Amino acid sequence: MSQSASLTAELTDWKPVVNPWLVASAVMLATILEVLDTSVANVAVPNIAGNLSASMDEATWVLTSYLVSNAIVLPMTGWLSGFFGRKRFLIGCIVLFTLASAACGMATTLGS
Numbered sequence: 001m002s003q004s005a006s007l008t009a010e011l012t013d014w015k016p017v018v019n020p021w022l023v024a025s026a027v028m029l030a031t032i033l034e035v036l037d038t039s040v041a042n043v044a045v046p047n048i049a050g051n052l053s054a055s056m057d058e059a060t061w062v063l064t065s066y067l068v069s070n071a072i073v074l075p076m077t078g079w080l081s082g083f084f085g086r087k088r089f090l091i092g093c094i095v096l097f098t099l100a101s102a103a104c105g106m107a108t109t110l111g112s
Contacts, residue, residue, distance in 0.1 A: 030094055034070075037101070041066055054110040062110070 041063050049059035081089040 027090070030090065033097070037097075038066070038070075048110075052107070052110045058110055 045056065045059045045063060048054070048062055049056050052059070077089070083089075084092065
């Protein structure tokens with residue numbers, strides 16, 4: 001067997017270690033959660049104002065700060081994923097997002 005034929009056979013026999021659909025589903029779930037969180041923050045502004053004894057203008061800052069922080073972090077994700085590795089960066093972001101969401105849910109004042 002020639003070298004090019006063996007190389008072709010190796011390339012056609014290769015299969016990924018992890019199912020690509022599983023990877024795509026994990027990435028899509030994280031993306032859906034981020035978009036859903038933005039939508040929830042939009043809808044929840046009146047409830048945030050009422051439950052945290054804040055005015056509507058003050059509660060709107062919650063949404064503004066969320067969108068500004070998202071706009072700041074989004075361009076850095078390419079560099080961060082290259083620095084930490086895509087898988088570690090995704091898992092770290094999901095853990096950080098979950099912890100930050102839990103902390104926001106337990107907040108008793110607008111400042112916290």
